[in-house]
Amino acid sequence: MKKSVPIFFIVCLFYLNTIAQVNLQAFKPNGATVSTRQKELVLSWPVGNGAIGKMVLDLENGRPLFSSLQMGKKGALKVVAANLDPAFILRVGKRTLSAESGGWDVFFDRVPTRPYTTNVVKFEKGSASVSTHGSQTVVKIAGIQSELFNGSLEITLYNGSPLFNVAAVVSTQKDSTAILYDAGLVNKKEMWTNVAWSDVKGNLQTEKAVKTDESKNLEVKYRTVIGENAGGSLAVFPAPHQYFYPLDEAFNLKFTWKGRNYLNLISGYGIGIRQDPLGDKRYVPWFNAPPNTQQRLNFFCLLSTGKADATLAEVKKFTHNDTYVPLAGYKTMASHFHNEFISDVVLSGKTIPEKPEFVTVLKKAGLNIVKLAEFHGPGHPKGPDSTRLKELDALFKQTQRLSDPNFLLLPGEEANNFYGGHWLAFFPKPIYWIMSRKSDFPFESNDPKYGKVYRVNDKVEMLRLLEQEHGLAWTAHARTKASTGYPDKYKEEDFFKSETFMGAAWKAIPGDLSLPTLSKRVLNLMDDMANWGLRKHVISEADIFTITEQNEMYAHLNVNYLQLDKVPNYADGWQPVLDVMRKGKFFVSTGEVLIPKFNVNGKGAGETLKIDANGKTTVNMQLNWTFPLSFVEIVSGDGAKVYRKRINLNTTQAFGKKDFSWQIDLKGRKWVRVEAWDIATNGAFTQMVWLE
Numbered sequence: 001m002k003k004s005v006p007i008f009f010i011v012c013l014f015y016l017n018t019i020a021q022v023n024l025q026a027f028k029p030n031g032a033t034v035s036t037r038q039k040e041l042v043l044s045w046p047v048g049n050g051a052i053g054k055m056v057l058d059l060e061n062g063r064p065l066f067s068s069l070q071m072g073k074k075g076a077l078k079v080v081a082a083n084l085d086p087a088f089i090l091r092v093g094k095r096t097l098s099a100e101s102g103g104w105d106v107f108f109d110r111v112p113t114r115p116y117t118t119n120v121v122k123f124e125k126g127s128a129s130v131s132t133h134g135s136q137t138v139v140k141i142a143g144i145q146s147e148l149f150n151g152s153l154e155i156t157l158y159n160g161s162p163l164f165n166v167a168a169v170v171s172t173q174k175d176s177t178a179i180l181y182d183a184g185l186v187n188k189k190e191m192w193t194n195v196a197w198s199d200v201k202g203n204l205q206t207e208k209a210v211k212t213d214e215s216k217n218l219e220v221k222y223r224t225v226i227g228e229n230a231g232g233s234l235a236v237f238p239a240p241h242q243y244f245y246p247l248d249e250a251f252n253l254k255f256t257w258k259g260r261n262y263l264n265l266i267s268g269y270g271i272g273i274r275q276d277p278l279g280d281k282r283y284v285p286w287f288n289a290p291p292n293t294q295q296r297l298n299f300f301c302l303l304s305t306g307k308a309d310a311t312l313a314e315v316k317k318f319t320h321n322d323t324y325v326p327l328a329g330y331k332t333m334a335s336h337f338h339n340e341f342i343s344d345v346v347l348s349g350k351t352i353p354e355k356p357e358f359v360t361v362l363k364k365a366g367l368n369i370v371k372l373a374e375f376h377g378p379g380h381p382k383g384p385d386s387t388r389l390k391e392l393d394a395l396f397k398q399t400q401r402l403s404d405p406n407f408l409l410l411p412g413e414e415a416n417n418f419y420g421g422h423w424l425a426f427f428p429k430p431i432y433w434i435m436s437r438k439s440d441f442p443f444e445s446n447d448p449k450y451g452k453v454y455r456v457n458d459k460v461e462m463l464r465l466l467e468q469e470h471g472l473a474w475t476a477h478a479r480t481k482a483s484t485g486y487p488d489k490y491k492e493e494d495f496f497k498s499e500t501f502m503g504a505a506w507k508a509i510p511g512d513l514s515l516p517t518l519s520k521r522v523l524n525l526m527d528d529m530a531n532w533g534l535r536k537h538v539i540s541e542a543d544i545f546t547i548t549e550q551n552e553m554y555a556h557l558n559v560n561y562l563q564l565d566k567v568p569n570y571a572d573g574w575q576p577v578l579d580v581m582r583k584g585k586f587f588v589s590t591g592e593v594l595i596p597k598f599n600v601n602g603k604g605a606g607e608t609l610k611i612d613a614n615g616k617t618t619v620n621m622q623l624n625w626t627f628p629l630s631f632v633e634i635v636s637g638d639g640a641k642v643y644r645k646r647i648n649l650n651t652t653q654a655f656g657k658k659d660f661s662w663q664i665d666l667k668g669r670k671w672v673r674v675e676a677w678d679i680a681t682n683g684a685f686t687q688m689v690w691l692e
Contacts, residue, residue, distance in 0.1 A: 021059065026131035031159050034130050034137070040067065041128065045137060047071060047162040048654075053303050055157070055164070057139065061125050064188045065141075065153075071162055071232060071303045078231035078305050083189040086153065087266045088121035088168045088297050090146045091180040091277055093286060102484040105521050107246060107477070107509050109285040111178045112277045120265040121146040121168055121297070123153060134650030135159040135628065136679075148172045151294070158628050158679070160653030162314075165679070167298035171291075178286035179513075180245075181297040184236055184257065184272015185227070187211075192227035195258045195271055196308035200550045204309050207258075211269055215259030222322060223555065224315050225256040225271045232305040235315045238273045239298070241590050242518060242681040244555040245287050245511040249280035250544050252552045273299050285510060293514035300680070317655070318626045318680075322554035323366035324591050330561040333369035333577070333586075334362070336414070336424065336476060336505065336541035343378035346394045358547035359402050359409065365557060368406060368567050369577060372399070373414040373424060373476075373543075381417065382436040389432055389450050396430040403570040410574060414476055418459040419495060421478075421486030424505070424541075427471040428575040437461070459495055466500035472578050477543060478504040478525050487525075491532055502581055503529060503536030506588060507543055507558065516630055517677050518590070523685065527635060527642045530671040530688055537584040537606070537687050554591075561594070562586045584687035592682035593629070597622035597659070600672055605687040615667025619674060621686075624657045627678040634664055636672040636691075643669070649676075666691060 022036050032045040041057040054070040054077055066084040070077040093116035096109050126142030139155040151170035158164065166183075192209040197220040199205050209227070218225060224237040238255070253276035260269045278284065289295050304311040316322070324332045339358050346352055362370050374395055380387045392411075399409045415425040417435045437443065437455035443464070447453045456462050466473060473495075475487045487504060490496050506522040517523075522538055529536040540558035547553065563585040568574040580586055584606030587595045598621040603609040611617055619634055629649040636643045645664060652658075666672055670691050677683040 021127055023127070023129035026129065027137070028132040030132050030135060030137065032132075032137040032157060041130070041139065043130070043137065043139065043157060045157045046159050047303070048160050051162075052077070053157070053162050055155075059125050059128055059141070065125070066185070069234065069303060071305050080229060080232040080303050080305065081227060081234050083187065084185045085188060085268070086123070086166050086168075087184055087186045087270055087272065088146075089118060089182040089263060089265055090121050090149060090297065091116055091118045092147055092149075093178040095176045095178045095285070095288065097176050100484070102480050104288050104290060105480045105510055106484075107285055107480045108283050110283060111286045112279070112284055116277070117147060118263070118265070119147050134648070135653055136650055144168045144170055146170070148174050148177070149295070156679075158654065161628070162303035163654065164301050165298055166301065167296045169294050169296050171294055172289060173291050175291050177289040179289045179295065180275045180277055180286050182257070182263070182272060182274040183297060183299045184262070184270045185234075185301070186266055186268040186270035188268050191269060192229060192271070194228040194308065196226045196228055196233075196312070197224060197256060198222050198312060200252060204312065206308065209269065211260065213259045213269070215257055215262040215270070217254035217274060218256045218258060219252050219254045220256050222312065222316055222319070223255055223273070223552070224312060225258055226308040226311055227271050228308045232303065233308045233311045234304070235302040235311050236271055236273065237300050237302075237315055239300070239680040240319050240592070240682065241508060241555055242511070242513065243273065244552070245275070245279075245285060246507065246509040247280045247284070247556070248282045248543075248545055250546070250551040250553050250556040251280050252550050253279070255552065288510050288512040289514075290512070293512070295513045297513065319554060319591060320366075320626070323364065324559045325366060327561055327594060327596055329563060329565065329596075331368040331564040331567055332366055333371065333560045333562050334367050334542055334557060335371040335412070335539060335560070336373050336543045337370065337547060338373050338376040338414075338545045339547050340374060340376070340378055340545070342374050342391060342395050342398060346398055347391065356402065357549060359407075361547050361549055361553060363407055365553060367559070369408045369410065369562070371410045371412040371426060373412055376414050381413070381415070381434070383434055385434055388434050389447065389453065392430075392432050393450060400570045405569070406567055408567050408570060408574060410577075415473070416482070418456065418462040419473070420490050421483035422476040422481065423473050424476050425466075425471060425473055426578065427469050428578050429573040431469055431471070433465060459493070463495040463498060463500060467498070470575065470578065471500060472502045472581060473500055474502040474539070475504040476541065477507065477509060478522055480509050480521060497534060499582065501536070503538050505541035506538050507541050516681060517675065517683060518681055523675070526673070527637055531637045531639050531642065533639065535688070535690060537581065538588070539581060539586070540588045558588065558590050560586050560588055587684055587686050589684035590682040592626045592680070593676050593678055593684040594624040595621055595676065595684050595686060596624060598674065598686050600689045603689050605673075605689060608690045608692055610692045611666055615665045615669070617664055617666045619662045619664055619672070620660070621674060622657070622659045623676055625652070625678055626655055627680045627682060628652050628654050629656075630677050630679050632660070633675045634662065634672065635675065636666055636669040638668050639670050
């Protein structure tokens, strides 16, 4: 008996050491359950419709991390996948940063033209913990390392959905660093029966998974690749907008992969997501990775007990099938497209299609109003006069022809003359104008063929034209690209202070995977302009060139929900569109988060609220969302400082709609606005409510 005592203690000590490596102190009951056995961590969570998901993690090195992924009703779980490992490849390059180029906001950079490294991310399983964050359960496992980066693996489960996120969360000490990553799940033992994806035309493609098949990159729609087994299927896909660093083109660069020995770096058979390091071969800035920031190299997985087609249908719901859904009282508008249909097709001698592909693509995306930015390169904005007027006439005739009662295609240009930097001009009807004027020509004249024609010679005449024709202007890609330093450099100019200058346009430039929001560049400018004492607004912009069905359009799009009951008739002009923009009666969205209602003490965006001396106010808003929400931020300013109040919404579950009210003290503030962001870094933001 005495000899058995030491053995008993050794066994107990081994058991305690085994489970001690998982810290459960921060785990709280929220519907999910956690247990440990030997070196396994077992988690289950409610996935909706009375079903549960189950994840068995093997914490022993040398063994696949995802020992088992299961789903189904309690007592009748099906094994969807087994013996999978997460895999990450990290590319590390160098950004060209300077104050003149915009610092970390620089777009005109070509990272892959300079030396960069491509390495597999190593994972030696270390200490683990499980924590509860509202309706989310987070598993954190130490041991991620690659070249200049190190960190942990994080797995996040979302109650109410068979969705989970896998992330290598890493940081570096090195400055001026740019990164890209590929990721996925790799089979070490069992194989998928089939791998499936949607082709660019929306047709499901299925291939038998063969262990010896070398990896290949897939050109897909919906950014998703699916592994299918007898027990169900598992979809792998990225955040729909955050994963795509800014480019001039929305080319489909084969953003998923399948097969063995990916890049000769990942052994085993895998499915996953990828980036092309060369991008569109124009300006390729990659993602920013500033020192000491926590970069999330992440992807989403969706479990299903159904076949691949049913699973893909569930994934598509998160982006409304890659469309911008109708919202009562609103019409969707997108801006800044350099499609060059007029120069490249209409005036080139080519056959003019009855239904151009770009129009079909934009309509399918759910857009009601599209503002073009033609003649960005091939046009003749400064003449010769006859050429310029012919180009404008073709633009007006084609945009009218291609408009219909629910789709308004509007002429527009990125003028880039007179004011400084790049800016867009927008008129409420067809206007013939030339961006130059000889001394012997008047500002306004009558042409026998085209009617009234304006010739503009300087910023004073440009302002005069916008005022006379009730037009609008705004800074394109403010503080980056060819607008680096603008509108700051002309904030004291009369044209900028006038009502004809609306403000600026927002796009996710730059990309930074450490941020819980998309680019803060123009959101910060929005706050700055308000603190300058100017009532300006910010619309979204796409700023892309070719528009085709093959392209990955949705990832690079964003939209403005304008408060309009109907789409204006082209022939009657579109002054209502400009009026809504001028007044700030709209919100911006990536598509997944919507703000149908918003007011502060009853006053909506663009309106003025007189607050009591005590400053007590109530922010009211309705939110619709697909991915679970992350937080809302109420942003306000006093003319000098910016104040932020963050409201955690991690108790929300996928696919919700709710009215919210928050009390906030706005004493001494001059403006307030609201942003809402989800767990995939999709978001929406309002325009200002002005305070007096």
